[in-house]
Amino acid sequence: xxxxxxxxLSYGLYIIASEYEGIKSGYIGNTVFQVTSEPPRIxxxxxxDNFTTSIIQKSKIFSVSxxxxxxxxxxxGEFGFISGREFDKFSKVDFRKSESGVPVILxxxxxxFECTVVxxxxxxxxxxxxxxxxxxxxxSDEPPLTYDYYRxxxxxxxxxxxxxxxxxxxxxxxKKPEIDEPAQPENPxxxxxDPGHSFTCTICGFTYNPEDGDPTAGIPPGTPFEDLxxxxxxxxxxxxxxxxx
Numbered sequence: 719x720x721x722x723x724x725x726x727l728s729y730g731l732y733i734i735a736s737e738y739e740g741i742k743s744g745y746i747g748n749t750v751f752q753v754t755s756e757p758p759r760i761x762x763x764x765x766x767d768n769f770t771t772s773i774i775q776k777s778k779i780f781s782v783s784x785x786x787x788x789x790x791x792x793x794x795g796e797f798g799f800i801s802g803r804e805f806d807k808f809s810k811v812d813f814r815k816s817e818s819g820v821p822v823i824l825x826x827x828x829x830x831f832e833c834t835v836v837x838x839x840x841x842x843x844x845x846x847x848x849x850x851x852x853x854x855x856x857x858s859d860e861p862p863l864t865y866d867y868y869r870x871x872x873x874x875x876x877x878x879x880x881x882x883x884x885x886x887x888x889x890x891x892x893k894k895p896e897i898d899e900p901a902q903p904e905n906p907x908x909x910x911x912d913p914g915h916s917f918t919c920t921i922c923g924f925t926y927n928p929e930d931g932d933p934t935a936g937i938p939p940g941t942p943f944e945d946l947x948x949x950x951x952x953x954x955x956x957x958x959x960x961x962x963x
Contacts, residue, residue: 729865738777743770746798769802783827795955914942917962
C-alpha cells in the first residue's frame with residue numbers, strides 16, 4: 719500500500735475549541751467539512767483520547783477557527799502536541815467568547831464558525847460531531863493554511879491523534895543522510911567522545927545539538943539524542959521524540 723496516496727486528499731488546518739463549566743480546551747484539526755447548506759452544518763472528527771472531545775460531549779458546542787497560511791508555528795505546537803489536561807493553551811492567544819459561550823481563537827485565524835452539536839457518530843478511533851452553524855465571520859482575506867502547504871512548506875507531520883496521521887516509517891522518506899565517518903586520531907589517547915548527530919524537530923524546526931544539550935530541560939551538554947528521556951519534549955513546540963529526525 720502506498721500511504722502517500724492519502725496526502726493527495728485535500729484538507730485545511732483549523733483550531734477547534736470548546737468550553738464546559740469554565741474549562742476551555744482546543745486542538746488542531748484537519749478534518750472539518752461542510753455537509754449541508756440548509757441548515758448550514760459542519761462536521762468535525764475528534765480522537766476519543768483528546769481532552770477537547772470530552773469537553774464538546776458535555777457542552778454540545780464548539781468553534782472552528784480557520785488558520786492562515788503564514789503563521790507562527792508555535793501555535794500549532796501548543797494546540798496540536800500538548801494536552802489541555804496539562805497546559806493552558808489559551809494563556810498566550812487572543813480569543814473571545816461567542817454568543818453561546820464557546821471560545822473562538824482569533825490569533826492566526828482568517829475566519830471562524832460557532833456550532834451547536836446536533837449529532838454524535840462513533841467512527842472507531844474518532845467521534846464525528848455534526849454541528850449546526852449559529853454564527854460565523856471573516857477576519858482576514860489572507861489565504862487559508864492547507865494540510866498540503868503545512869506538510870510541504872513547514873515540513874511538519876500530523877499529530878498521532880489526527881485522523882490523517884501516518885507513521886513516517888510507512889512513508890518511505892525517513893532516510894537519514896549519509897555522513898562520512900570522522901577520521902580516527904592516530905593516538906588512541908587523543909580520541910574524543912562523540913555525542914552523536916543533531917536531530918531536528920519536524921514540527922517547528924528546532925535542532926537538538928548533543929554538544930549543547932538542552933539547558934531548559936536540564937539536559938547537560940554531551941548527551942546523545944538516544945539517551946534523552948522517552949518523555950523528552952521539543953522546547954519550542956512540545957512535540958515528542960518521535961517527531962525528531
